[in-house]
Each structure stands twice: as structure tokens, then as C-alpha cells.
Amino acid sequence: AQSVTQLGSHVSVSEGALVLLRCNYSSSVPPYLFWYVQYPNQGLQLLLKYTSAATLVKGINGFEAEFKKSETSFHLTKPSAHMRDAAEYFCAVSEGFGNQFYFGTGTSLTVIP
Amino acid sequence: DSGVTQTPKHLITATGQRVTLRCSPRSGDLSVYWYQQSLDQGLQFLIQYYNGEERAKGNILERFSAQQFPDLHSELNLSSLELGDSALYFCASSADENIQYFGAGTRLSVL
Numbered sequence A: 001a002q003s004v005t006q007l008g009s010h011v012s013v014s015e016g017a018l019v020l021l022r023c024n025y026s027s028s029v030p031p032y033l034f035w036y037v038q039y040p041n042q043g044l045q046l047l048l049k050y051t052s053a054a055t056l057v058k059g060i061n062g063f064e065a066e067f068k069k070s071e072t073s074f075h076l077t078k079p080s081a082h083m084r085d086a087a088e089y090f091c092a093v094s095e096g097f098g099n100q101f102y103f104g105t106g107t108s109l110t111v112i113p
Numbered sequence B: 001d002s003g004v005t006q007t008p009k010h011l012i013t014a015t016g017q018r019v020t021l022r023c024s025p026r027s028g029d030l031s032v033y034w035y036q037q038s039l040d041q042g043l044q045f046l047i048q049y050y051n052g053e054e055r056a057k058g059n060i061l062e063r064f065s066a067q068q069f070p071d072l073h074s075e076l077n078l079s080s081l082e083l084g085d086s087a088l089y090f091c092a093s094s095a096d097e098n099i100q101y102f103g104a105g106t107r108l109s110v111l
Helices: none
Strands: A003-005 A010-014 A019-021 A024-026 A032-038 A044-050 A056-058 A064-068 A073-078 A087-094 A101-103 A107-112 B005-007 B010-013 B019-024 B031-038 B042-050 B053-057 B064-068 B074-078 B087-094 B106-110
Touching: A003 A087, A003 A101, A010 A019, A019 A107, A024 A073, A032 A064, A032 A073, A044 A056, A044 A064, A044 A073, A073 A087, A101 B042, B005 B087, B010 B019, B019 B087, B019 B106, B031 B074, B042 B064, B042 B074, B074 B087
Parallel strands: A010 A107, B010 B106
Antiparallel strands: A003 A024, A019 A073, A032 A044, A032 A087, A056 A064, A064 A073, A087 A101, A087 A107, B005 B019, B019 B074, B031 B042, B031 B087, B042 B053, B064 B074, B087 B106
């Protein structure tokens, strides 16, 4: 069975500081991994996706994530937080096309001016 | 704009009633997924359809049902509504690149 654990339901950073949102997964097969962002009153939007190519994945809005198989992790980072990054972030895992996505419980990011 | 359209955006109804939520997937996407998002439960997977057939079932109550039509749009039917059913309901669609594209959601308020 697959599952996703997001450590920290709330993360606060100062504007300009490093953003680090943690995601650990469990999967019996090589996984597809995703980060989605949800702004207030909106649907989820794909930030980035890992599909067994490069382990460092670059996404939109300056975010990137590194797949570490040995740690079963897929943490999301951004070097410098911006006020517009304040949102809910979800990590998800899938076994492949047509299969169910398993979402984490989400991390709410607050950016302090 | 994700290309996934959900209607209505807001729905207010009373306990015991029945409602239908509609989802139009991106053009050509064969898979449709339904999710429920509430403050206490987070994002919960309800059900998935692929080209008209049920593909996977998650935490969907027996009072809820869904279907996907030949034109690939999908409907989620919620009946005997309870206060606890108040939530955001999202639809997502995907094609063979295995990315789910989410609609803007339907906010259901049960009074």
C-alpha cells in the first residue's frame, strides 16, 4: 500500500528565507511523486512531478524537490520565500498511469513579511 | 485555468436533500477523480472513473454515488445529506502523462 506523510501541518518562514516542506512516502514500486499547491478558494495546481528521470526536479514559481530513494523522501524547497508563496502544499504519490493518487495531509505555509 | 470545469461553484441545501455535482474533464482525458476536502478530514479520495468504468474507490459513503458518461463528463450524487457533508468537492482529470488536473471545486453547504 502507498502512503504519504507530510511532517509539519504548519510552517512559517520569513520573506526571503529558505522554504523546506517535508514529504516521506511509502511505495512498493518505483513511485511517481508530485507536489501540488492550493491557494485560498482555489483548486490544486501542480508544482512539479518526479517520474524516475533526474532526481532533482524543478517546478514552477522557483520550487524544486529532490527524490531520495534511500530516505524515501521528496522534500520541497525554495531558496527565497515570497509573500505569494503562502498557500497549502500537498505531496502525492502514484504507482503510475491510471492509478490512484495518495495525498498527504497538507502543509500550510505562512510567509512573514 | 486547468481545463477542468466544475459546476456549480457553490451549493447551499438542507439536511436530507440530494444534490448532483458536475465535472467536465480536460478535452481527451479519460480518467476522472472525485475528492472531498474538509477542515477536519483533509483531502479525501472518493472515487475514480476511467472511460466510463469505475476504476478505484476510496472513502466514499454509500449515500454517495458517481458515474461517468459517454462524453466523459462525470457527476457525483450526494443524497440524504448531513451537516458533516459540508465540504469542498473537487474533480480532477488525467490523461496518459499521469498528472491530475484539478477543477476549482464545488463548495457544498448543508444547513
